[in-house]
Amino acid sequence: MSVTVRVPAKVNVQLAVGGARPDGFHDLANVFLAVGLYDEVTVTPATELKITCSGPDAHQVPLDASNLAARAAIALAARHGLSPDVHIHIAKDIPVAGGMAGGSADGAGALLACDTLWGLGSSREELLDICAELGSDVPFSLLGGAALGTGRGELLQALPVGGSFHWVFALADGGLSTPAVYGEFDRLTAHAAVPEPVASPALLAALRDGDATSLAQTVVNDLQPAALSLFPALARTLAVGSEAGALASLVSGSGPTTAFLAKSAASADEIASALLASGTCRAVRLASGPADGATVVAPAV
Template sequence: MSVTVRVPAKVNVQLAVGAARPDGFHDLANVFLAVGLYDEVTVTPADELRVTCAGPDADQVPLDRTNLAARAAIALAGRYGRSPDVHVHIAKDIPVAGGMAGGSADGAGALLACDALWGTGASRAELLEICAELGSDVPFSLVGGAALGTGRGEVLTPLEVGGTFHWVFAMAARGLSTPAVFREFDRLAEGRDVPEPVASRPLLDALAAGDADALAAAVSNDLQPAALSLFPELTDTLAAGRAAGALAAVVSGSGPTTAFLTRDLASAEAVAGALRVSGTCRAVRVAVGPVAGATVLEPAASG
C-alpha cells in the first residue's frame, strides 16, 4: 500500500522583512500564493527510512535525514510512538533552491502522506504545528491557496482571492541559499532602521478583487536587493520579462527563480516565449494561482 500526495510551489506576492531577531530569524509579512507547479511525494512501507528523488535537478536533492520529507516522517512517527520505516519517493517538478518552497512542499507532502498511510488521525492543527517545527514555509505548503504568513512566516491567515492570476517563472542557471540571502539582507541593512513588516492593504485588496493590474502595482520583495547582489545576472532576466509585456517582474522569495505576473494566459505564453529565447534563464514555466495545498491522490487504509 502506498500514498501519493501532490503539493504545489508558492510565489511570494509580498515579502516584507523585519530586522534580524535575537534568534537569528526575521519577522515577516509574507503573502503567499500557491501556484500550479507540483511535486508528488509517495510513501510506501519499508524496512527502514529512505528517500529517493527523480525529476529536474533531482541530483541536488539531499537523500539523507536532512531532507525535509524525511524529517517530516520522523517527526510524525515520533509523536505516535512508531518507527518512520517508509520509502519516501519525490517526483520533482518544483525548482530546487529556487525560492518557490520546493523543499518545504516535500516536507508537507510527506507529512500528509505518512498521516494517511499510518492512519494516525492527526488533527489539522497538529499537522500545522509539526509543519512549523520543520520550517517557516512548510505550513503554507500544506494549506495552499493564499495566505498571509507572519512571525517567521509560519503563522498563517487565509486570504480571499477573487480570481485566477497567470504567472511565468524563469529558472536560473544555479541556485541560491536562503540563509545566504538573509545574511546579505542583514549586511545591506547595516546602519539603517528596518521597519516592522506589514502586509500591504492595496495588495490584499488587489488579491480579493482578482485585479492583476492592481496586484502588479503592489507586488514587492524586500529580499530582492540581496538576491540581486548575490546573483546580478537576474537583473537581465527581470528586464527581459518586463520588455516582453509582463505586468510585474519580481524575484520569487529568496530566489533565484524570477516571477512574472501577466494579464491572461495568452500574455503568459508570449512572455514565456520571449524569456525562452532571451538567453537569460535555463527554463521557463507557466502556471496559475491560487491552487489547493497538499492533496492526497492515492489514499491508503490505515496500517
C-alpha cells in the same frame, strides 16, 4: 500499500522583512500564493527510512535525514511512538533551490502522506504544528491557496482570492542559499532603520478582487536587493520579462527563480517565449494560482 500526495509551489506576492531577531530569524509579513507546479510525494512501508527522488534537478535533492520529507516522517512518528520505516519517493517538478518552497512542499507532502498511511487521523492543527517545527514555509505548503504568514512566516491567516492569476517563472542557471540571501539582506540594511513588516492593504484588496493590474502595482520582495547583489545576472532576466509585457517582475522569495505576473494566459505565453529567446534563463515554467495545498491523490488501498 502506498499513499501519494500532490503539493504545490508558491510565489511570494509580498515579502516584507523585518530586522534580524535574537534567534537569527526575521519577522515577516509574507503573502503566499500557491501556484500550479507540483511535486508528488509517495510513501510506502519499508524496513527503514529511505528517500528517493526523480525529475528535473533530482540530483540536487538530499537523500538523507536532512531532507524535509525525511524530517517530517521522523517528527510525526516520534509524536506517536512509531518507527519512521517508510520509503519516500519524491517526483519533483518544483524547481530546486529556486525560492518556490520545493523542499518545504516535500516536507508537507510527506507529513500528510505518512499520517494517511499510518491511519493517524491527525487534525489540520496538529499537522500545521509539526510543519512549523520543520520550517517557515512548510505550513503554507500544507494549506495552499493564499495566506498571510507572520512571525517568521509560519503563523498563517488564509486570504480570499477573487480570481486566477497567470505567472511565468524563469529558472536561473544556478541556485541561491536562503540563509545566504538573508545574510546579505542583513549586510545591506546594517546601517538602516528596518521598519516592522506589515501586509499591504492594497495588495490584499487586489488579491480579493482578482485584479492582476492592481496586484502588479503592489507586489514587493524585500529580499530582492540581496538576491540581485549575490546573483547580478537576474537583473537582465527581470528586464526581459518587463519588456515582454509582464505586469510585474520580481525575484521569487529568496531566488534565484524570477516571477512574472501576466495579464492573461496568452500574455504569459509571449513572456515565456521572450525569456527563452533572450538566453537569460535555462528554462521557463507557466502556472496559475491560487492552487490547492497538499492533497492526497492516491490513498492506501
